[in-house]
Amino acid sequence: MQFFNKVLLWISWLSLDVVSGAMAGMLFFSKLLHVSIELPAYILLGMAVWSIYNLDHILDAQENGVFSSRRFFHQKAKKVLIVAVLSLGFIGLIGGFWWFGWGSVLKSVFALGLIILFARMVIWKFGMGWMKEVSIAFFYVLGISFLPLMTADALDRTLWFWAFFTLYLLLAIYNLFILSFLDVEEDQQAGFFSAARSFGADRLEKIIYAISAVLLGGNFLTLVFAPSFFKIFGVFLLAMTLIHWLTFRKSLWTLEEKRLSMEWAFSLPLLLLILL
Numbered sequence: 001m002q003f004f005n006k007v008l009l010w011i012s013w014l015s016l017d018v019v020s021g022a023m024a025g026m027l028f029f030s031k032l033l034h035v036s037i038e039l040p041a042y043i044l045l046g047m048a049v050w051s052i053y054n055l056d057h058i059l060d061a062q063e064n065g066v067f068s069s070r071r072f073f074h075q076k077a078k079k080v081l082i083v084a085v086l087s088l089g090f091i092g093l094i095g096g097f098w099w100f101g102w103g104s105v106l107k108s109v110f111a112l113g114l115i116i117l118f119a120r121m122v123i124w125k126f127g128m129g130w131m132k133e134v135s136i137a138f139f140y141v142l143g144i145s146f147l148p149l150m151t152a153d154a155l156d157r158t159l160w161f162w163a164f165f166t167l168y169l170l171l172a173i174y175n176l177f178i179l180s181f182l183d184v185e186e187d188q189q190a191g192f193f194s195a196a197r198s199f200g201a202d203r204l205e206k207i208i209y210a211i212s213a214v215l216l217g218g219n220f221l222t223l224v225f226a227p228s229f230f231k232i233f234g235v236f237l238l239a240m241t242l243i244h245w246l247t248f249r250k251s252l253w254t255l256e257e258k259r260l261s262m263e264w265a266f267s268l269p270l271l272l273l274i275l276l
Contacts, residue, residue: 006072017263018053020049023270025141028144028166033151033161034152043095059087065142138172171237174211178247180204182258212248216241216245218240219238223235232272232275
């Protein structure tokens, strides 16, 4: 059991659970939009997500202050992880050119990457802490839905799609606000830029409760009013929301246990492979 827990921690520290969740998210949106995304696109997405998240963790781990086990891991393994990030980044570029060619898809991906980089710099320089989490959530959901959106028929980009896109975005914000709340002491001691520092712990907790109510209410409405095809997507979003809510309320769980539970919740849409 101890070995299994250690493996789960390593998976979490290396953001492999986030990669799984991102690939599951692209599957969610591809099924929602009736498009078929081939395996290489999922692999390229996973490589990009892994590189971005680990690079971000490496940069965080260079700050002075008190480190969690996650940040301590990235501090100790910095050299190996930098080589891995650069290697995967290079392989990803070659793979992108090989698979997509220099066409509209790859050009749009590069444009999106530049927008993300510019937004991150502006928010870091002039923004408030909560803007970091909101922008990360927005670009995460946009990134996993980007290829399905580009390849979908215009008739499938219905209001119901945008309703689910909005709920998924709100769930991503919910996830990051909860993590910021759980990390509040460490972030304050290390001077990290975050929603918890921007709002304060008490106000952020109230915001988390408010988002919980909106998400649960919104997901319930999709189950009642959405056409039959869309109801299964409402079920998945409701399940992911409930996992977050119950995890947040588990007072006896450690921070790592809560993080593991919430990050793996985003992998639930992988079940669509056998359901649809």
